[in-house]
Amino acid sequence: xxxxxxxxxxxxxxxxxxxxxxxxxxxxxxxxxxxxxxxxxxxxxxxxxxxxxxxxxxxxxxxxxxxxxxxxxxxxxxxxxxxxxxxxxxxxxxxxxxxxxxxxxxxxxxxxxxxxxxxxxxxxxxxxxxxxxxxxxxxxxxxxxxxxx
Numbered sequence: 001x002x003x004x005x006x007x008x009x010x011x012x013x014x015x016x017x018x019x020x021x022x023x024x025x026x027x028x029x030x031x032x033x034x035x036x037x038x039x040x041x042x043x044x045x046x047x048x049x050x051x052x053x054x055x056x057x058x059x060x061x062x063x064x065x066x067x068x069x070x071x072x073x074x075x076x077x078x079x080x081x082x083x084x085x086x087x088x089x090x091x092x093x094x095x096x097x098x099x100x101x102x103x104x105x106x107x108x109x110x111x112x113x114x115x116x117x118x119x120x121x122x123x124x125x126x127x128x129x130x131x132x133x134x135x136x137x138x139x140x141x142x143x144x145x146x147x148x149x
Contacts, residue, residue: 018119021119022115022116022119023037025115025118025119026111026112026115029111029114029115030108030111032111033104033107033108033111034104035104035108038063038067038071039071039074039075039080040105040108040111040112041061041063042057042061042068042071042072042075043075043080043081043097043101043104043105043108044105044108044109045057045060045061046081046095046096046097046101046105047097047101047102047105048105048109052094052095052096053086053089053092053093053094053095054068054069054072054092054093054095055092057072057095072095075101078100079098079100079101080097080098080100080101080104081095081096081097081098081101082095082096082097082098083095084096
């Protein structure tokens with residue numbers, strides 16, 4: 001690989017700029033809905049990925065259990081989730097979305113899709129899938145399991 005003289009010759013520089021720009025766009029859209037990226041991640045994992053306990057959510061999202069608990073507390077206070085005692089483990093609770101939680105997570109998904117569409121505008125579906133493949137390969141090269149992201 002050629003020697004890099006400028007920061008703009010760095011792949012990491014461009015990926016970081018892209019990630020930050022996409023995050024800012026998505027956060028602005030979520031702010032209009034009234035939730036944070038963390039809250040959306042939790043609500044989305046409950047609704048779309050069927051993760052229903054705090055421990056499973058923390059593992060799935062790669063987040064600290066205490067952080068997930070805080071997000072769940074806030075979501076419950078906001079009327080977005082409900083907790084019920086687990087039928088299989090009395091030390092745990094099962095989490096589900098309320099009607100308002102479902103409405104919010106669907107709005108969040110639309111916001112996510114809008115951000116992705118904004119940043120992939122002009123790219124073919126093949127190019128987008130190729131980009132995702134390259135990113136997955138780069139993550140694997142970095143020895144970070146994709147599930148840990």
